[in-house]
Amino acid sequence: MKSNEERKAEVLQEVSQMIREVIGEAWAQDAPITMATSFAQDLQVESIELVALSEKLTQRYGATVDFPGWLAGMELDAIIGLTVGQVVDFIASCPSKE
Amino acid sequence: MLHGMFLGSMTTWYFSTGPALAANRRVHMYDLRGHGRSGRPPTGYRIGDQAADLAALVARLAPGEKVSLVGHSYGAVIALRYALDHPETVERLVLVEAPLPIASMPVIETARKELYRGFVGSLTPWQRVLLWFNRRRAGRTIVARAPANPTKDRWLGMLPEGQRTALEAGGRRAERLFAQMDGLASKTTIKQDVLAEPDVADAELSAYQGRVLLVYGTRTMDALKDTGRRLARVLPNARLAWLDGTHALPWESARPLSALIGEFLDA
Numbered sequence: 001m002k003s004n005e006e007r008k009a010e011v012l013q014e015v016s017q018m019i020r021e022v023i024g025e026a027w028a029q030d031a032p033i034t035m036a037t038s039f040a041q042d043l044q045v046e047s048i049e050l051v052a053l054s055e056k057l058t059q060r061y062g063a064t065v066d067f068p069g070w071l072a073g074m075e076l077d078a079i080i081g082l083t084v085g086q087v088v089d090f091i092a093s094c095p096s097k098e
Numbered sequence: 099m100l101h102g103m104f105l106g107s108m109t110t111w112y113f114s115t116g117p118a119l120a121a122n123r124r125v126h127m128y129d130l131r132g133h134g135r136s137g138r139p140p141t142g143y144r145i146g147d148q149a150a151d152l153a154a155l156v157a158r159l160a161p162g163e164k165v166s167l168v169g170h171s172y173g174a175v176i177a178l179r180y181a182l183d184h185p186e187t188v189e190r191l192v193l194v195e196a197p198l199p200i201a202s203m204p205v206i207e208t209a210r211k212e213l214y215r216g217f218v219g220s221l222t223p224w225q226r227v228l229l230w231f232n233r234r235r236a237g238r239t240i241v242a243r244a245p246a247n248p249t250k251d252r253w254l255g256m257l258p259e260g261q262r263t264a265l266e267a268g269g270r271r272a273e274r275l276f277a278q279m280d281g282l283a284s285k286t287t288i289k290q291d292v293l294a295e296p297d298v299a300d301a302e303l304s305a306y307q308g309r310v311l312l313v314y315g316t317r318t319m320d321a322l323k324d325t326g327r328r329l330a331r332v333l334p335n336a337r338l339a340w341l342d343g344t345h346a347l348p349w350e351s352a353r354p355l356s357a358l359i360g361e362f363l364d365a
Contacts, residue, residue: 047109047113048109071114072352079113080263
């Protein structure tokens with residue numbers, strides 16, 4: 001039975017890897033990605049890349065992780081400031097498919 | 099759900115209206131030919147071609163069923179064409195900021211130039227020099243000066259906030275957004291195809307019996323407002339709704355738009 005901290009650390013690793021795959025470019029493979037990393041400012045990710053990430057998240061974590069539905073409930077400012085940490089926390093808070 | 103031209107993609111709906119409607123419906127969103135992650139063939143951007151792509155998708159995703167279509171801008175004109183050609187397969191039609199005739203939509207050459215100016219304006223002097231060299235090598239002419247330009251603001255004003263700030267800020271997102279637009283405009287026939295597109299005749303519109311929701315922004319361009327009023331007058335079963343906003347309604351007014359569309363589809 002994993003602790004919450006362990007699960008989050010694991011999710012952070014997995015999500016970071018997915019982000020690197022989605023961006024694909026060389027610089028992204030070594031870029032530091034932490035809980036504080038912001039999609040828009042730090043990674044300069046476009047919304048179309050968020051769609052690709054969303055698909056990977058569903059594949060990995062199942063339909064209980066409704067990333068589009070979660071974003072649909074946010075204000076524009078919140079989406080613009082979205083961090084990797086917020087996504088990790090969101091995934092950790094959804095019932096696991098494991 | 100269909101998106102608009104150049105800088106549109108399924109992300110127009112994917113994180114907003116799409117999930118809202120998916121609460122109690124099956125929703126499909128796709129990237130139109132030439133946009134998003136769909137292929138970008140050099141030709142085939144006439145409304146009829148795009149409507150044929152849609153027909154193939156509908157046949158694959160909902161064979162023998164009726165579908166409702168939601169389109170924004172160019173996507174709305176495509177959805178309309180499909181509905182006019184295949185009325186028996188369409189349940190309801192939602193046209194958000196549909197421009198008719200699409201050839202009059204002042205977005206093609208001028209918008210591209212203005213966006214380019216804006217993009218160049220965000221570069222450092224050294225980056226501009228490099229850009230000039232690269233484009234000269236590729237045999238392309240260039241607009242190297244980027245003064246503050248009122249028409250640039252008008253075009254940037256047509257974009258949703260996220261894209262506008264990204265273009266103004268420069269950097270990777272601006273480059274990619276610009277590359278998307280520039281690639282479409284310079285490597286495909288989209289401009290010529292759209293400029294050659296005829297209007298849809300009133301006679302054809304008035305024969306379409308299906309239920310239509312027309313949504314326009316109170317602060318959109320006059321040509322679009324006129325189109326809204328015309329469509330409302332000519333389509334026998336249409337309702338015209340105004341939402342506060344500009345052409346970029348799906349981003350600016352996502353919540354009210356989703357609610358309006360949901361209500362219409364459920365009614």
